Each structure stands twice: as structure tokens, then as C-alpha cells.
Amino acid sequence: MTNEEISKILAEMAVLYEMESVEFKPRAYERASDGVAGLQEEVESVYKKDGIKGLMKIPGVGRGIAEHLKQLFSDGHFKEYDRLKKKFPVDIASLSSIEGVGPKMIKLLYNQLKIKNISDLEKAAASGELRAIPHIREKMEQKILKGIEYKKSGGGRVEIGKLLPLARAMKSRLEKVKGVEAIEIAGSLRRRQETIGDLDFLAVSENPEMICEFFSKMPEVSHVFAKGPTKVLVRLKQGLDADLRVLPKVSFGAALQYFTGSKDHNVEVRKIAIKKGYKLNEYGLFKSADTRGKKRRTTQKETLVAAHTEEEVYKKLGMDTPPPEMRLNRGEIEAALKHRLPKLVGYGDLKGDLQTQTDWTDGANSISEMAEEAMRLGHEYMAVTDHTRSLAMTGGADEKKLLRQMSEIDKLNLKFNPRSGGQKSKFKILKGAEVNILKDGSLDIDDKTLAKLDVVGAAVHSFFNLSREDQTARIIKAMGNRNVDIIFHPTGRIINRRKPYDVDIEAIIKAAKRTGTILEIDGHPWRLDLSDEHIRMAKEAGVKMVIDTDAHSVHELSYLEYGIAQARRGWAEKSDIINTLPLGDFLKCLKK
Numbered sequence: 001m002t003n004e005e006i007s008k009i010l011a012e013m014a015v016l017y018e019m020e021s022v023e024f025k026p027r028a029y030e031r032a033s034d035g036v037a038g039l040q041e042e043v044e045s046v047y048k049k050d051g052i053k054g055l056m057k058i059p060g061v062g063r064g065i066a067e068h069l070k071q072l073f074s075d076g077h078f079k080e081y082d083r084l085k086k087k088f089p090v091d092i093a094s095l096s097s098i099e100g101v102g103p104k105m106i107k108l109l110y111n112q113l114k115i116k117n118i119s120d121l122e123k124a125a126a127s128g129e130l131r132a133i134p135h136i137r138e139k140m141e142q143k144i145l146k147g148i149e150y151k152k153s154g155g156g157r158v159e160i161g162k163l164l165p166l167a168r169a170m171k172s173r174l175e176k177v178k179g180v181e182a183i184e185i186a187g188s189l190r191r192r193q194e195t196i197g198d199l200d201f202l203a204v205s206e207n208p209e210m211i212c213e214f215f216s217k218m219p220e221v222s223h224v225f226a227k228g229p230t231k232v233l234v235r236l237k238q239g240l241d242a243d244l245r246v247l248p249k250v251s252f253g254a255a256l257q258y259f260t261g262s263k264d265h266n267v268e269v270r271k272i273a274i275k276k277g278y279k280l281n282e283y284g285l286f287k288s289a290d291t292r293g294k295k296r297r298t299t300q301k302e303t304l305v306a307a308h309t310e311e312e313v314y315k316k317l318g319m320d321t322p323p324p325e326m327r328l329n330r331g332e333i334e335a336a337l338k339h340r341l342p343k344l345v346g347y348g349d350l351k352g353d354l355q356t357q358t359d360w361t362d363g364a365n366s367i368s369e370m371a372e373e374a375m376r377l378g379h380e381y382m383a384v385t386d387h388t389r390s391l392a393m394t395g396g397a398d399e400k401k402l403l404r405q406m407s408e409i410d411k412l413n414l415k416f417n418p419r420s421g422g423q424k425s426k427f428k429i430l431k432g433a434e435v436n437i438l439k440d441g442s443l444d445i446d447d448k449t450l451a452k453l454d455v456v457g458a459a460v461h462s463f464f465n466l467s468r469e470d471q472t473a474r475i476i477k478a479m480g481n482r483n484v485d486i487i488f489h490p491t492g493r494i495i496n497r498r499k500p501y502d503v504d505i506e507a508i509i510k511a512a513k514r515t516g517t518i519l520e521i522d523g524h525p526w527r528l529d530l531s532d533e534h535i536r537m538a539k540e541a542g543v544k545m546v547i548d549t550d551a552h553s554v555h556e557l558s559y560l561e562y563g564i565a566q567a568r569r570g571w572a573e574k575s576d577i578i579n580t581l582p583l584g585d586f587l588k589c590l591k592k
Contacts (some may be wrong), residue, residue, distance in 0.1 A: 001043075001044060001072065001073070001076075001164070001219070001504050002042070002098055002169070002219055002220055002237075003036050003042060003043055003069070003165070003169070004037070004040055004162070004165070004166055004238070005079060005176065005237065006036050006069065006072065007033045007034075007036040007037040008035060008093065008105040009072070009081060010029050010030075010032045010033035010034075011029070011030065011033040011067070012081075012083070012085075012093070013025075013029040013080070013081060014026040014027070014028075014029035014030045014033065014103075015092050015096065015103045015104070015106065016081075016084035016085070016087075016088055016092070017029065017084070017287045018104070019088050019102035019103050019106060019107040019110075020084065020087070020109075026103070026363075027278055027508075028060070028065070028134075028355065029065065030060075030285040031059070031060030032058070032060040032061045032062075032551070033060075034057060034060060034364060034553045034555045034556070035059035035060035035061055035555060036060075036061070037059045037165070037555060038059070038152045038553075038554075038555030038556075039058060040483065040564055042169070043055070043058065043069065044073055047069065047070065047073055052066045052067070052070060052118050055070070055483070056067050057553060059555065060364070068080065068258060070407070077110055080238060082588050083148075084202055084472070088106075088107070088110060089116060089341050089367050089572065090106060090115070090116045090117070090120065091116060091117040091118070092106065094117055094118045094521060095109070095115075095117065095118060095121065097151060097496065097497060098118065098121070098144060098147040098148060098151065098497070099143065099147040099150075099497050099498045100140065100143050100147060101142075101144065101147070103435050108133055109121065109128075109130075109133070109441045111126075111331070112132065112133050113129060118148060118151075118248045121144065121148065121580070122148050125141050125144045125145045125148070126145065126181055128141070128217070129380065130144070135240070136376070147497065149499070150496075150497070150498070150499055151497070152497060155238070156196075156197070156240065157195035157196060157197050157496075158195060158196050158238065158239075158240060158496075159194070159195055159495050159496060159525050159526065160189070160192065160193065160194060160195065160196055160416070160440055160525050160528075160562060160565075161524075161525025161526070161559070161562060162238070162239070162525070163189060163196045163199065163240075164189060164562075165561070166220065166238070166430055167185050167187075167189055167199055167201075168545075169199065170199075170201070170218060170220060170242075171183055171184075171185055172584065174201065174203065174211065174214070174215065174244075175211060176177055176209045176487070177205070177214050178207065178210060178253070179206035179207035179210060179211070180203060180204070180205045180206045180211055181204040181205060181206065181249065181386060182203065182204040182249075182252060183201060183202065183203040183204075184201070184202050184203075184434065185199070185200065186200040186201070186255075186256060186259035186260045186261075186410075187199065187200035187259060187260065187261060188261065188262075188390065190324045190560075191260065191261065191262065191324050191325055191327055191328070192325050192565035192566070193567070193569075194495055194528050194531075194566075194570065195495060195496065196240070197240065198240050198241040198242060198243070199240070199241070199242035199243070200242075200243055200245075200259050201215070201242070201243070201244045201245070202244075202247060202252065202255055202256055203244060203245070203246045203248060204246070204248070204249045204252050205246050207244035208229055208230045209229050209334070211233045211244070211246060212227060212228070212229065212230065212244065212246065213227075213229070213438070214401050215232050215234070216232050217245045217512065219235060219236070220236050220237055220238070220242075221234045221235070221242075221297060222234075222235050222236060223235040224239045225241075229242065229246075230245065230246040230247075230363060231243065231245050231246070232244045234586070245259070247282075247377075247471055248283075248306075248475055250284075250307055250308060251282070251283045251284050251307040251308075252307075252308065252309075253306075253307055253308050253309035253310045253311070253312060253313060253579065254280075254282060254283060254284040254285065254307040254310075254313055255271075255282045255308070256280070256310055257310045257313050257314075258280075258281065258282035259282065260324050260328055261327065262328050262329065262452075264328065264329035265322075265327040265328060265329045265332070267329075268329055268333050269317065269319075269333065271382075272318075272319070272333070272337075272550055273285060276317060276318075278304065278305070278317070278388075280313070280317075283300065283307065283318070284304045284305075284306060284307030284308040284313075284337070285304070285305050285307060285313050285316055286302040286303060286304055286305065286313075287302065287303045287305050288301070288302050288303075293428070297482060298489070311347075311446050313582060314336065317563075318337060319333070319336040319337050320335075320336045320339050320341050321336070322335075322336050322341060323344055323568060323571040325344070325565055325568040326341075326344075326568070326569065326571065330536075339394070342571050342573050343573055343574070344567075344568040344572065344573060345547075345567050345568060345573055345574045345576070345577050345580065346563060346564075346574070347561060347564050347573050349564075349574050349580045350379075350547060350560055350564065350577070350579055350580055351379065351380045351381065351432075351581065351582060351583070351586070352374075352379050352380055352381035352382055352383070352579045352583070352586065353374060353382050353383070353453070353548055353549050353551065353557065353560060353578060353579070353580060354382075354383045354385070354430075354457070354486065354520075354546050354548045354579055355383065355385050355434065355488055355520065355522070355548035355549065355551070356370055356374075356382060356383065356385060356441055356453060356548075356549065356550075356551045356557070357384075357385065357386050357387065357550075357551065357552045358370055358384055358386055358543055358550075359384040360384075360386045360395075360397065360401070360405055361386065361387045361391075361395045361396055361397065362386075362395065362552060363386070363551075363552045363553065364552060364553035364554075365553055365554050366539060367384055367405075367408060367409065367412060367429065368412055369554055370382065370384070370551070370557065371416065371427065371429050371555060372554075373554040373557050374427070374557055375416070375427050377557060377558065379427070379585045380426070380427065380428070380582065381427065381428040381429070381430055381586070382427075382428075382429055382430065382433055382457045383406070383429075383430035383431075383432035383454065383457075384409060384429060384431065385429070385432040385433055385455075385457050385488075386405070386434065386436065387433075387434050387436070387461075388400075388402075388432060388435050388443075388444050388445050388446070389436075389444055389582065390436045390438065390444035390461075390462075391436050391461050397443075397447075397577070398438070399445060399446060399448075399449040401548070402421075402433060402445065402449055402453075403449065404450075405431070405485060406431045406551060409430075409431050412429055413428060413429055416428075421514075421524055426585055430454040430455050431452070431453045431454045431455075432454060432455040432456060433445065433450070433456055433457070434452065434457050434458075434459055434488055435456060435457065435458045435459070435484070436458075436459065436460075436461050436462070437458050437459060437460050437461075437475060437478045439463045439466070439474065440474065440477070441474040441475070441476070441477025441478050442477070442478075443458060443478060443481060443484070447481070447482075447483055450481075450483035451592075453483075454587070455485050455486065455590060456483050456484050456485050456486070457484075457485065457486040457487070457488040457520065458478045458479075458481070458484045458486070458488065459487065459488035459489060459492075460474070460475065460492050460501065464492060464501040465501070466501070466502075467502070468503060468504060469504075471501055471502060471503045472503050472507050472508065473503040473516055475487065475490070475508060475511075476507065476511040479511050479512060479515045479517040480511075480515055482591055483592075484517060484591070484592070485518055485590040485592075486517065486518040486519070486520050486546060487508070487517060487518070487519055487520060488522065488530040488548070488550070489520060489522040489527050489533075490505070490508060490520065490530055491503060491505065491529050491530070491531070491534070492529070492588060493527065493529050494526050494527060495525070495527065495528060497526070499539075501531070505537065506532050509534075509537055509538050509541050510541070511543055512538070512543045513542060513543050516591055517591075518543075518544050518545060518546055518578060518589070518590070519538055519543055519544075519545050519546075520545065520546055520547075521545055521546065521547045521548070521563045521566055521567050521570075521572075521577075522548060522550050522563065523548060523549050523550070523559045523560050523562045523563020523564070523566065524550040524551075524556065524559055524562070524563075525559065525562045526566035527550060528562060528563070528566045530545070530566070530570070531566075531570075532566055532570040533570070534569070534570070535553070535566065535567055535569075535570025535572055536570045536571050536572075538570075538576075539570065539571060539572055539573075539576050542574065544577075544578050544589060545567070545572065545576055545577055545578070546577065546579045547560060547563035547564055547566075547567055547579060548560075548563065548578055548579075549563065
């Protein structure tokens with residue numbers, strides 16, 4: 001079984017235990033699910049190598065869950081999961097993907113209306129049946145219907161965070177097939193789009209039939225649509241298609257350019273090729289030459305002029321090579337022709353993370369554990385930004401709790417700072433908070449307490465349905481507070497689950513410039529907020545940004561990669577992102 005499948009089962013167990021009203025176990029299974037999802041090595045390989053002891057080294061996996069995993073590997077299922085699924089035979093993954101539908105709601109829906117899936121839910125909501133359940137009113141019914149409609153509008157595309165680890169794991173195994181010389185991921189995943197419609201793999205191999213056979217039998221595959229000596233098309237268990245193409249080594253670069261896309265980018269590049277007398281396709285860039293035979297017949301002889309690398313192809317067309325993230329036909333072609341492509345922020349440029357949650361509120365790990373992982377990742381600093389009191393469902397902090405947390409952070413900083421005699425490398429935990437913006441634009445923590453924090457982020461977590469004018473005014477008012485340094489996830493969207501609230505982003509950007517407020521690029525793959533279009537607008541307005549993970553566990557601290565990809569698609573350079581700076585210079589960019 002793949003790590004994704006195992007993680008999904010553990011996540012379902014958490015919901016099933018919640019539905020059964022069991023204490024403690026839901027959180028334990030959530031942590032185990034996160035631990036498995038973040039593991040680079042296949043869990044089954046860990047078990048084969050080190051048994052139960054190896055499984056217990058996975059973050060969040062204790063003895064009981066390790067025993068379940070052992071049974072899962074041997075039998076394909078385990079008794080407790082079977083028991084709970086029999087008791088609650090519902091499609092948890094699909095129902096919980098609808099905004100407002102959590103474990104308790106799923107339990108009510110099943111117990112009272114026998115709703116098992118989204119189709120059942122949609123019928124009940126459309127007919128008014130949901131209002132037979134206590135506390136569900138017409139407003140909630142309409143919210144659920146809108147959530148279902150929004151999910152359908154995604155067209156079956158899947159969030160990048162669910163597919164990039166999967167594609168990398170598949171690529172790693174394909175690289176080990178005998179005869180494989182090169183393999184790359186192409187398509188929208190290489191461009192790091194927010195959602196992915198299918199997976200594309202390109203390979204060079206001395207034995208094409210062997211890699212095609214291997215690909216068709218990978219554990220992720222549920223159905224093979226077509227298989228030939230150099231191409232395979234399959235359906236994955238995740239519900240989307242994937243294909244593998246095996247190419248001649250000489251044309252690998254041209255194929256990578258072609259299959260990376262986007263379609264609009266490629267159309268414009270081919271137009272340039274035609275104007276210069278070339279033909280461009282997945283096999284290379286060709287020059288045609290007229291030849292005349294003895295009987296004066298004219299024939300076309302094509303000469304390959306570039307194909308081995310993408311850079312060769314673009315260079316022959318008089319262009320610099322646009323990074324894959326930029327290939328959307330949004331001005332990158334003109335910039336490449338003029339040799340004026342921006343030097344995009346790099347995947348190794350960030351020095352710190354400015355939005356993390358810990359077990360002081362709704363995070364899975366302690367401040368110390370989060371800091372240890374941040375150091376392992378090479379960060380120089382990390383801000384702890386737990387939720388504040390008006391977000392009661394997270395156990396949000398009031399002023400007294402924030403002060404206690406500040407004291408705890410001071411103690412940990414003494415531990416991590418080598419000048420105190422500690423053994424750790426120099427690292428700073430910043431005192432912060434994710435303060436809730438109330439309906440009128442005020443904050444739920446007093447200014448006296450906020451002034452004691454190193455960094456303050458503010459965010460909207462309620463009243464998403466305000467008018468465009470009121471929502472915009474609300475956020476701008478919060479930006480005017482002298483203690484608010486950053487606006488977190490500025491449009492509030494959750495990809496494939498919740499639309500952005502209606503807000504005038506141009507006005508927000510202008511207010512950010514005027515007030516010196518930083519805008520966040522939330523790198524959590526559920527959010528990716530700001531969007532790439534908004535990032536480019538902010539860049540052009542001279543507004544500074546940060547890239548954060550919005551991490552709620554040590555596993556999620558690696559999500560900076562997604563935020564960086566989003567920034568690159570928005571043309572952001574290193575100078576646009578202030579957490580590329582060392583700590584001292586970063587702090588100078590804040591309002592304090």
C-alpha cells in the first residue's frame with residue numbers, strides 16, 4: 001500500500017472515532033496520518049526492514065497504531081477499521097471535503113437521514129430534508145449546496161499537495177528500473193499549478209518495454225487504458241489519469257518543453273518558430289529546406305537543429321528559458337525574447353517561517369518540537385502564531401495565555417541560543433499570534449499585549465459573506481493597527497472546498513503599501529493564498545510579502561516549497577519576499 005492510502009485510512013479512523021464519541025484516539029490517529037503523509041520512505045518498506053519498532057519511529061505512530069499497520073500490510077485491512085466502517089458505512093473523504101461538514105455533522109447526517117455520500121447529501125439539501133436535523137437551518141443548507149457546487153466546479157482536479165509527493169515517489173521507483181537513463185515529471189505538476197488534472201512522466205530508456213511494463217503494474221495503478229512499447233496510459237487509485245512516454249534521448253529536451261506546457265505558452269512559442277522558418281514539436285526544432293530532383297519536383301527535407309535540452313530549443317528561437325512555473329503566456333514569452341526574465345525567488349532562499357501553530361491551540365506538536373524541525377530544515381527563525389481567543393474551536397489564546405506562551409518561548413530561546421551555553425545552533429523563536437479580525441475590523445487581543453509580540457499576523461476567520469465593500473473595509477481597518485505586521489491568507493479561500501470571500505484585492509494592496517503591512521503567501525497546499533495573479537499585482541505595486549507554511553504539525557513545516565512555487569508563478573523575486581532576509585533585517589521590515 002502507498003503512504004497516501006495508509007494516511008487516508010488513518011485519517012478516516014480519526015473521523016470514525018470522533019463519530020463514535022471516543023476521546024483522545026481521534027487526535028492520535030490524526031497525528032499518525034500526518035506522520036505517514038510526511039514520510040519520504042514507503043511505510044511498508046519501513047515495516048519490512050525494521051518491523052513494529054521501525055513503525056513506532058514514524059511521528060505519531062505508537063504501539064497500537066503500529067499493530068494496526070502490521071495487520072494492514074498482512075491482510076489489507078484491520079479489524080478495528082472494519083468494525084467502524086460497518087458501524088458507519090459512509091464516504092468520509094468526500095463528505096468531509098464539503099465546507100461545514102465535519103465528523104459530528106457526518107454522524108448526524110448518517111444517524112438521522114442515512115446519508116452516506118455527496119449524492120445523498122445533495123439530494124437531502126436540495127429537498128429541504130436537512131432541516132429535520134436539529135440546529136440545521138436554511139442558511140446551513142444553502143452553504144452545503146454551495147460547497148457541493150464549488151467542489152463540482154473543480155472538474156476533478158486535485159490539490160498539488162496530494163499529488164506532488166505521490167508523483168515523486170513514483171518517479172523514484174521508475175528511476176531504478178533497469179535501463180532508465182532519465183525520467184522527469186511534466187505537465188501542470190512541473191508548472192506547480194494549484195490543482196492537477198493528470199500526471200505526465202517522460203523517460204529515456206534503453207529498454208522501453210521494461211519500464212512500460214513496470215509502470216502499468218505500479219501499486220498506485222487501478223486500471224490500464226492502453227499499453228504499447230513506448231507509451232502507457234493508466235488510471236490511478238486516486239481517481240486521475242497518468243501516462244508515461246518513453247522517448248529517444250536526442251529529443252528528450254524538446255519533449256519536456258512540449259509536455260510541460262502550458263497549452264497557451266506552447267502555441268505562442270510555435271508561432272515564433274514558424275516566423276523563423278522552423279517547425280517545433282515534441283521531437284525537436286526542425287529547419288525545412290527545399291530540394292529539387294532531376295524531374296524538378298520540390299520536396300521538403302527537415303534538419304533537426306535543437307532537441308536535446310529545453311535550453312537549446314529556446315536559445316535557437318532567440319529566447320531565454322522561462323522557468324516552468326512561468327509558462328502560462330502571461331508575458332513570459334515577451335520577457336524571454338527581450339532577455340528580461342525576472343530572477344525568481346529560489347527554493348532555498350527562505351530563512352524563516354512566519355506562521356506556525358502549536359499544541360497551545362490547534363497544532364499537533366509542541367513549540368520545542370516545531371522549533372527542532374525548523375532547525376533541521378535549515379531555518380534561522382520561526383514565529384509561533386497560535387490562534388487567539390475568538391476562534392474558540394481551536395482553544396485560542398487570550399492575553400494571559402499569550403503572556404504565558406511568551407515566557408515559554410523565552411526559555412526555549414535560551415536553550416537554542418549558543419551564547420547561553422546551549423548545544424544547539426543559533427536559532428530564534430519569534431513570539432507571535434494569528435489574531436482574529438472581528439466583524440468591525442477590530443482585533444480580539446488588546447494593543448498592550450500585541451505590542452509585546454515580535455510579529456503579529458491578522459486574519460479573517462468568520463463572517464465570510466459580508467459585502468465586498470464591508471469585507472474590504474474590515475481588513476483595511478485591521479491593517480491600520482500599528483501592531484499588525486502581516487495579513488495572513490488574505491482572501492480566505494480553501495482550494496476545492498471554499499471560494500475566496502468577496503474582497504477588493506486592489507484596495508487591499510494599496511492599503512498594504514500605505515500602511516507598511518506585509519501580505520502573506522500562505523504555502524499550505526489547501527490555501528495557496530495569495531493567488532499567483534494577486535502576487536504579481538502586489539509585486540508591481542511594491543508591496544512586500546512573506547511566504548509561510550501555516551503549519552499545524554512538524555510534517556507541514558516542509559510546505560514552504562508550495563508557497564515558493566506560488567510566488568514564482570507570480571513572478572516574485574527574492575527582494576519581494578522579506579523572509580529571505582536574515583533575522584535582523586527581517587525585523588526591520590516590520591512596523592515596530
